[in-house]
Amino acid sequence: MAVTLADVAARAGVSSATVSRVLNGNYPVSGSTRERVQRAVEELDYVVNGQARALAAATSDLVGVLVNDVADPFFGILASALQTEIGAGAAQRGGGGKLAVVCNTGGSPEAELTYLTLLERQRAAGVVLTGGAVESEEHTAAVRARLVRLAASGTRIVLCGRPPLTGPDDGPPVTTVTFDNRGGARRLTEHLLSLGHRRIGYVAGPVERSTTRHRLEGHREALAARGLGPDTPEGAGALRLTVHGSYDRPSGYDAALELLRREPRLTAIVAANDSVALGVCAALRDRGLSIPDDVSVAGFDDLPFSADACPALTTVRIPLAEAGTRAGRLAMGRQSPPPGGVATITTELIVRASTAPPVTSGS
Missing domain, CATH: 1.10.260.40 (lambda repressor-like DNA-binding domains)
Known part of the structure; x- marks a missing residue:
């Protein structure tokens, strides 16, 4: 009994x-x-009877964490830090921890909406949405509607690695932990320009993602500041030397080959993230090109393998574990929301052996 x-x-x-x-x-x-x-x-x-407690209270002991791909180290690090913070104290009787449920959307907007609906039915105490947002008016409106209902039932909502939720002023109370993707990308391209590179290829992420747009904007801001904007004669190749793809290694491989086809004299390639950069490096090696002697390569995120790549990868560091911990504290109500509800996580340029001045002068 x-x-x-x-x-x-x-x-x-x-x-x-x-x-x-x-x-x-x-x-x-x-x-x-x-x-x-x-x-x-x-x-x-x-x-404790969790279902009975949920019926008696406004929310349950469940916190949903939505990720695009839990196998991607970027999301794995965020999810691990979030789960640790959300579950803190759960091992003790009467502790303050809750059950973190990681929801893998596979990058599907439809799956994201479905998980939000399921979490609403479970009276989730908190919901954390990670990674770039899909930039679609229809999808944004649908997400907003679900977040409004979740907030009305007492659910704490945190965006981590996303831009603040835009739309009507009467939207749901949402706390945002956003990353300075634009500034990081700008500093990365400035680094390559300072080395003397002018023919720089860019492997971007999916067109519809906010992270893709912000990083690409930072890259082009740096080019424009050096008189290499797409509307200038010297910078006319900026648009032509941009290839979009997925945030994975195969996409980087294919994109690098396409960039070399478009511009055989390419001296540097900026990748959307470190996984994409690995694919870029593999394609260059298969073409008999040396890194960085023939082509410099740079990534983004500073994932754990970046320092061990050969050569070690120049990249932009995002303190993902720190960001995940902070988002977890906000979702649990252990930390007060930042002023205006938005906290920006700064990024840092990490220069390693994969970038160097171009061999050919005046390139």
């Missing part, structure tokens, strides 16, 4: 209401009483 709340109360010599207060942590209880209740819980191996 399952142990009930009344059984715990009888063992501890208190009322059922007091047991409930101790387990929920929502009402002051004396230290000695709390210890008696927790000892009774452990002795009887009492397990």
